[in-house]
Amino acid sequence: MTSEQQTIGASGENDAKAFKAPSFTTPMDSHVIEGKTHEEIECCSPADELNNLLPELDSSHQETLGPVAYIFSSPTFSFPMDSHYAEGKTQEENEDELDNLLPELNTRGNESYITKELQKRGCLILEAVSDGDTESLKRLLKEIKVISRYSKSPSEDFLLDILTSKDSGKTCLMKALLNINSNTPEIVRILMSFAEKHGFLERFINAKYTEENYKGQTALHIAIERRQLLIAKKLIEKGANINVRAEGHFFNPKDKNGGFYFGETPLALAACTNQPDIVDLLMEKEPTCVTMQDSAGNTVLHALVTTAEESEVQNKFIIHMYDKITRNCKHKLEDIRNNDGFSPMQLAAKTGKLQVLKYILSREIKEGENKVLSRRFTDWAYGPVSSYLYDLRDVDTSSKNSVLELVVYNQDIDNRHELLTLEPLQTLLYLKWKTFARYMFFMSFLQTFVYNITFTLLYYEPHGEEVMKARSQTDGVLEIIGQIYTFVWALYLIILEGITIFRLRPSDLQSVLSDAWFHFLFFIQALLVIISTICFVIGVQEQLIFIVLAVVLGWINMMYYTRGVQSLGIYSVMIQRVILHDVLKFLLVYVLFLCGFGIALASLIEHCPNDDVCRRYNSFRMAIIELFKLTIGLGDLEIQQESKYPVLFLGLLITYVILTFVLLLNMLIALMAETVDDISKDSKNIWRLQRARTILQFERSLPVCIRNKFKLGKMCNVGKDIRFCLRINEVKWTEWHNQVTCINEEPELLKLNTVSYSDLRHIDGLDHHKQNPQITIQVSPLHMETRL
Numbered sequence: 001m002t003s004e005q006q007t008i009g010a011s012g013e014n015d016a017k018a019f020k021a022p023s024f025t026t027p028m029d030s031h032v033i034e035g036k037t038h039e040e041i042e043c044c045s046p047a048d049e050l051n052n053l054l055p056e057l058d059s060s061h062q063e064t065l066g067p068v069a070y071i072f073s074s075p076t077f078s079f080p081m082d083s084h085y086a087e088g089k090t091q092e093e094n095e096d097e098l099d100n101l102l103p104e105l106n107t108r109g110n111e112s113y114i115t116k117e118l119q120k121r122g123c124l125i126l127e128a129v130s131d132g133d134t135e136s137l138k139r140l141l142k143e144i145k146v147i148s149r150y151s152k153s154p155s156e157d158f159l160l161d162i163l164t165s166k167d168s169g170k171t172c173l174m175k176a177l178l179n180i181n182s183n184t185p186e187i188v189r190i191l192m193s194f195a196e197k198h199g200f201l202e203r204f205i206n207a208k209y210t211e212e213n214y215k216g217q218t219a220l221h222i223a224i225e226r227r228q229l230l231i232a233k234k235l236i237e238k239g240a241n242i243n244v245r246a247e248g249h250f251f252n253p254k255d256k257n258g259g260f261y262f263g264e265t266p267l268a269l270a271a272c273t274n275q276p277d278i279v280d281l282l283m284e285k286e287p288t289c290v291t292m293q294d295s296a297g298n299t300v301l302h303a304l305v306t307t308a309e310e311s312e313v314q315n316k317f318i319i320h321m322y323d324k325i326t327r328n329c330k331h332k333l334e335d336i337r338n339n340d341g342f343s344p345m346q347l348a349a350k351t352g353k354l355q356v357l358k359y360i361l362s363r364e365i366k367e368g369e370n371k372v373l374s375r376r377f378t379d380w381a382y383g384p385v386s387s388y389l390y391d392l393r394d395v396d397t398s399s400k401n402s403v404l405e406l407v408v409y410n411q412d413i414d415n416r417h418e419l420l421t422l423e424p425l426q427t428l429l430y431l432k433w434k435t436f437a438r439y440m441f442f443m444s445f446l447q448t449f450v451y452n453i454t455f456t457l458l459y460y461e462p463h464g465e466e467v468m469k470a471r472s473q474t475d476g477v478l479e480i481i482g483q484i485y486t487f488v489w490a491l492y493l494i495i496l497e498g499i500t501i502f503r504l505r506p507s508d509l510q511s512v513l514s515d516a517w518f519h520f521l522f523f524i525q526a527l528l529v530i531i532s533t534i535c536f537v538i539g540v541q542e543q544l545i546f547i548v549l550a551v552v553l554g555w556i557n558m559m560y561y562t563r564g565v566q567s568l569g570i571y572s573v574m575i576q577r578v579i580l581h582d583v584l585k586f587l588l589v590y591v592l593f594l595c596g597f598g599i600a601l602a603s604l605i606e607h608c609p610n611d612d613v614c615r616r617y618n619s620f621r622m623a624i625i626e627l628f629k630l631t632i633g634l635g636d637l638e639i640q641q642e643s644k645y646p647v648l649f650l651g652l653l654i655t656y657v658i659l660t661f662v663l664l665l666n667m668l669i670a671l672m673a674e675t676v677d678d679i680s681k682d683s684k685n686i687w688r689l690q691r692a693r694t695i696l697q698f699e700r701s702l703p704v705c706i707r708n709k710f711k712l713g714k715m716c717n718v719g720k721d722i723r724f725c726l727r728i729n730e731v732k733w734t735e736w737h738n739q740v741t742c743i744n745e746e747p748e749l750l751k752l753n754t755v756s757y758s759d760l761r762h763i764d765g766l767d768h769h770k771q772n773p774q775i776t777i778q779v780s781p782l783h784m785e786t787r788l
Contacts, residue, residue, distance in 0.1 A: 082178040129176040132183030156200040169210030177222040215248035263303025264294035297338035352413030384736030389725040390424035417685030493526035525553040569687040
C-alpha cells in the first residue's frame with residue numbers, strides 16, 4: 001500500500017468528518033493540504049490519481065475505501081482556485097537534485113525524461129512565486145530555459161506549457177497574484193520579462209483558467225480582485241485582454257454563498273469592488289468594454305445593481321460608481337437589456353434595490369452633454385414648491401416589463417410597499433385611481449352587490465324542502481333570468497380569477513395574504529354557484545349544500561371592497577392576517593385535542609339509558625358537540641355514572657377544559673393581540689399594495705384604445721430629446737423653514753448669476769423681461785428661480 005493510502009486509512013473516521021464539515025468542498029484559497037506532495041497537487045489530476053489508487057486497494061483494506069469514495073464523489077468544486085502550502089521535498093533536497101541535472105540531460109536526453117524534469121521545475125516555480133522567493137525563481141527560469149533546448153517542441157510553446165498547470169490552466173503569474181506579498185511586484189516583473197523575452201508574453205498574460213468552476217478567469221481578474229492597481233496597469237500596458245469573461249460556476253453562483261458574482265468582466269469586477277482608478281483605466285483603454293455583456297446578458301450597470309445590498313455604505317459607492325460610468329460612457333448603456341429583458345432600472349425594481357432604484361428614477365444631471373441621461377427635470381421652483389418632470393419610459397404600464405408592474409406583482413421581494421412610495425410610482429398610482437380606477441371599483445362593487453342579492457333571493461328557502469319543490473316546478477321568467485344571470489356571472493368570475501391566480505402563482509401564506517386572498521375566495525364562490533346550478537338542473541337535492549356555502553362566501557367577499565377606503569382596508573388586512581397566522585394554527589391544534597378526548601369519552605360510556613345527561617356522550621359525534629360547548633363555556637362538568645370509570649371520565653373532562661378553555665383560547669387571544677400590534681404598522685403598507693394591485697388589474701381589463709385615453713403624462717421637449725413625462729409638484733417645507741431661518745442681510749452675499757443686488761433695486765419685472773429675456777434669476781438663500 002502506498003504512503004498516501006496509509007495516510008487516508010490511518011485518519012479513519014476523522015477524515016470523513018473533515019470532508020463533510022465545510023460548506024465549500026473546494027475553497028478558493030486553502031492554506032493546508034495534508035497527505036499529498038506538491039507535485040501531486042499541481043501536476044496530477046484527480047482522475048489520474050484515482051486510476052493509480054484503485055488498483056492498489058485490496059479486500060483487506062475495505063475500511064479505507066469509504067472515505068476515498070466520498071472524497072471523489074461528493075465535492076462540488078473538484079479543484080481549489082489556489083493552495084498555499086503542501087507537504088513535499090525541502091528546498092535543499094531539490095537544489096541537490098539540480099546540481100546533477102545537466103550531466104543527466106547529456107546522457108539521458110530522451111523526451112520523457114525531459115518532460116519529467118520540467119514538470120518538477122514547474123511545481124518548484126509555483127512554490128517560489130507563492131513564497132515570493134525571487135532568487136529561486138530566477139534560477140529555475142534559467143534552468144527550464146536550458147532544459148527546453150533538449151526538447152523537440154517550439155521553445156515558446158514548451159516554456160508556456162511548463163509555466164501553466166495542465167489541470168486548471170493556472171499560470172505561475174496567476175499563482176503569484178493569488179498569494180500577494182512584499183515581493184509580488186518583483187515576481188510579476190520577472191515572469192513578464194521572461195515571457196516577453198521568449199515571445200509568449202501576450203499568451204502568458206491572457207491565459208485563462210480551464211477548470212469549470214473558475215473557467216475564463218485571467219491574471220487581470222485576479223490583480224483587480226487583489227486591488228493591485230500598479231500590476232493591473234502593467235498587465236494592461238503589456239496587452240492584457242480587457243474584454244474577457246470569467247464564466248465559471250464560482251462566478252455565477254446559484255445562491256449567495258456559492259461564489260461571487262461580479263458581472264464576469266474586469267470592468268464589472270473593478271466597479272463592484274469600488275476601484276474607481278481601475279475603472280477609469282479600463283474605460284480609457286477600451287471604451288467599448290462598458291457595453292460588454294456577461295453570460296446572463298448583464299452589463300456593468302446590471303452587475304452593480306445586483307451586488308447592491310441594504311447597506312448605506314455599500315449603496316453609496318454603488319450609486320457613485322453607477323453615476324460615474326453612466327456619465328463617462330458615450331453609449332446608451334441604460335438601454336441595454338439582459339437575457340431576461342431587463343434594463344438596469346428594471347432589474348433594480350425586480351430585485352427590490354430601493355436606494356439604487358430611487359437614484360435612477362430621480363437622477364437629474366444639469367450639464368449640457370449629460371443632461372440627456374436625466375430621468376427627472378426641474379421645470380420651475382418657487383419657495384418650497386418645485387415642479388419636476390419625471391420620464392415615464394419603462395416606468396408606466398405602457399412599457400414592457402414596466403417598473404410599476406415589476407414592483408406590484410413581484411412576490412420575491414419584501415419591500416414592495418417601500419418601493420411604491422418612490423416617485424413617480426406613488427403619484428402614478430394616485431392619478432390612475434383618481435382618473436379611472438375608483439369609478440371602475442365602484443361599478444365592480446355594485447355588480448357584486450347586485451349579484452349577491454340576486455343569488456340570495458333566488459335560492460333562499462325559509463320553509464324547507466316543500467317550498468323548494470314548489471319553486472323548482474315554476475317556470476317564472478324572473479327566476480329563469482336570475483338563474484342565467486348568476487350562472488353567466490359565475491363563469492366570468494371563474495375565468496377572470498383563474499387567470500389572475502395563474503399569473504400570481506402565490507407560493508406561501510404571505511403572498512396569499514398580500515396578493516391572492518380574495519381571488520381564491522371569489523374563485524371558490526363561483527365554482528360553488530356552477531355546481532349548485534348543475535345540481536338544480538339535474539334535480540339533485542344536495543344542491544342546497546353548495547347554495548349555502550356560495551351565499552356565505554358571496555357576502556364575505558364583499559370585504560374585498562373595503563380596500564377602497566383606507567380605514568376599512570387596514571381593518572380588513574388585520575382580519576386576514578389574524579385568520580391565516582393565528583386562527584388556522586389554533587384550529588389545527590384544537591382539532592387534535594377535540595378528536596382525542598371525544599373518542600376517549602365516547603369509549604367510556606358502556607350502556608346509556610334514556611337519560612339526557614348520558615346521551616350527550618354516548619357517541620363520538622355527540623361527544624364532539626359537548627366538548628365544543630365546554631370550550632366556549634356553554635357546557636358543564638358532571639360525573640357520568642353510566643361510564644365504566646366515572647372518576648376517570650370527570651378527570652378527562654377537567655383536563656380537556658384546562659388544555660382548551662384555559663390554555664388554548666387564552667393563548668389564541670394573546671397571539672391575536674400580538675399580531676394586531678405587530679401588523680399595525682405594516683397593515684397600511686399592505687393595504688396600499690392591495691389597492692395598487694386592484695388599480696393595475698382594472699387597467700389591464702380595459703381595451704387598448706380606452707387604456708390609451710387614460711394614459712398619464714405628456715410629451716415634453718427636454719433639450720434635443722422628446723420625452724413622455726409626468727409633472728409632479730413637490731413641497732419641501734422642512735428645507736424651506738431651515739433656509740428661511742438663516743437670514744443674512746449682507747448685500748454682497750446676495751449675488752446672482754448675471755445680476756448683482758444693487759441692480760435689482762432698479763428692476764421692474766415686466767420691463768426687465770423685455771430688455772433681458774434670457775436672464776435666469778436665482779436669489780439665495782430662498783432658491784427662488786424664475787425661468788424667462
